[in-house]
Amino acid sequence: MTNAIGTSTARVDGIAKVTGTAQYAYEHPFTDPVYLHPVQATVARGAVDTFRSDKAESVDGVLAVLSPWNAPRLADVSDPELSLLQGPEVRFRGQIIGAVIATTPEIARHAQSLVEVEYTTDDHDTVLRADHPDRYPEDDPQTIGDDVDEKLSSAQLVIDQRYSTPEEHNTPMEPHTAVALWDPAEQHLTLTTATQGPHSVVDTLAPLLGLEPQQLRVVSPHVGGGFGSKAAPHGHDLVAALGALALPGRAVKYAVTRQQGFVFVGYRSPTRQHLRLGARCDGTLTAIDHESFSQVSPAGTFSESASSISASMYAADARRLVHHLVPLDVPPPHWMRAPGEAPGMFALEVAMDELAVAAGIDPVELRIRNDPDRDPATGNRWTSRRLVECLHEGARQFGWRDRDPHPGIRRDGEWLIGTGMASATYPHVMSPGTKVTIRHDGGGRYTVRTGAADIGTGAWTTLTLISADALRVSRERVTMEIGDSSLPTATVAGGSSGTTSWGSAIVATAEAFRRQHGDDPEAGAQTTGGVSEDPLAEGYTAASFGAHFVEVRVHPGTGEVRVPRMRGVFSIGRVINPRTVRSQLLGGMVMGLSMALHEKSVRDPRFGHVVTQDLATYHVPVNADIEDMDASWLDETDELATPMGSRGAGEIGIVGSAAAIANAVYHATGTRVRDLPITPPALVRD
């Protein structure tokens, strides 16, 4: 028995990455590639009337101009986000309405500016309001237990507040890129694209393009960050594919610009939230009423359902959760790390801090008092719920015990000092369906193949460790092959489900391999296996948990917030690779700090586009913003959740961390900020 799992291991792809030989989507070599630049709508709602491309076509080096009328036709136009260049409709400003393909990217970009478009326009509306007349509930309210209104009216303590989180955009270091090549002789399309799931791209795009799955190969061995924005194909993939169909035999390359990354590759919807907590004087919750609102696009259905987080987090006699959608003339929102959970937990955990203040109870103690024995949403047992231990361990590491609860009294020179905390949770998600092929290469060496994606998470390494233990060999004897739809089918890297889903399939396949070939297999022995259903037993809920502790300094003259110290303690089951898990957790916490203090996409309601469309005006933290930050975890194994004993860890770091900062800002200043991001004007004092 080996124990590769749990050994801190450098990335197996690390040398390739630091030497620049790891190929990202745009870097795969193709002979005589050509370059695409899209034409984007300059109105927020309406239709293209005329599309004059003669000037663009006359530019030297321009090979093709695709319009809403001359572009290759799709076989299926039921997905409005991806039904591009199929007709005149404009559903949001910046929508792709044409494309120029040329011999250089510069020529394509210039020629695109020469296309003359006239529109018919309709009135548009891009402003999210909780009282928007067109709002509608996504589902019937989820009510659990007693009547919420009755419990609230009889509660000894009530917190009744509104919270908001802004629109946010993923800004991965590797922008979205796609290279498409149509081989007319073989009737086969190759798409190298930065994606979190090669097979999900095939599943989505092949039917639209009228191709059989085996006519489309998606290649994506290395991805420079996705956070959800690369979890599904977006317009750039589709338009690159259309370009390739229009120019058979030529590799059509399209690198989405940073500005375009603020338009059509998904984003986090802003939220508006209304929380009402009812409690007894001792802080025991009697009612949780969580109502949330997010926007939805005419070009998509994605919903940032923030209220769901309140289903299972705390015990309460009565509970009502409802999420409303507001249809606006905006691009489709999409996944951004912990979609729903991150904004929802901001509101819930700030409200809990407000309740702690109202009850005069330490905020850590308040959470312990409301920790449920069973999953309140279902009555299920927990496979493992160790939030209370995370709270105790975090408080110990941070030095929470001697905290004076009174706000606005600690000073260091001119700076106000405060501390705050919040809980974290993220559901355990297992996506069945991954297939794995294991081949014995001889001499105790194995090749393990599956179409998983490493989006910077460390999956190349994690899956190597899981394979080594499952095959009972050292990790040096395992060669992983991932990131290609020509490998066995794998589910998408999303919902913190990658390691869970692919790892479970690897373990099952290794067992099948041994049954089939024995303990001393011949060279070339091969088995394909997988997992077709979630092994979680009926009557159980699995989730990851955590606790954030934060110190902030606020300058009352400038309103500046600094975060000198941040500690996260997590319960995520058995840790496969401590080195990359720590990075995942820290990355989530950095993203939570960023959510608290920096990120906000400003959409101009007059024109309907995001004006903060670069990294100068869309703020993300730099090294100087991150000071003493650390993440650790409980020593545990959750064999009810996965055969590795692990649970999801990719997203929980962001959940609750923004609330912990907001709560620390309150403790420092006495000012309760309920709208993110927290910016200086909210905190400046005369």
Ligand code: MOS
């Ligand atoms: Mo993550 S938002 O599930 O890719």
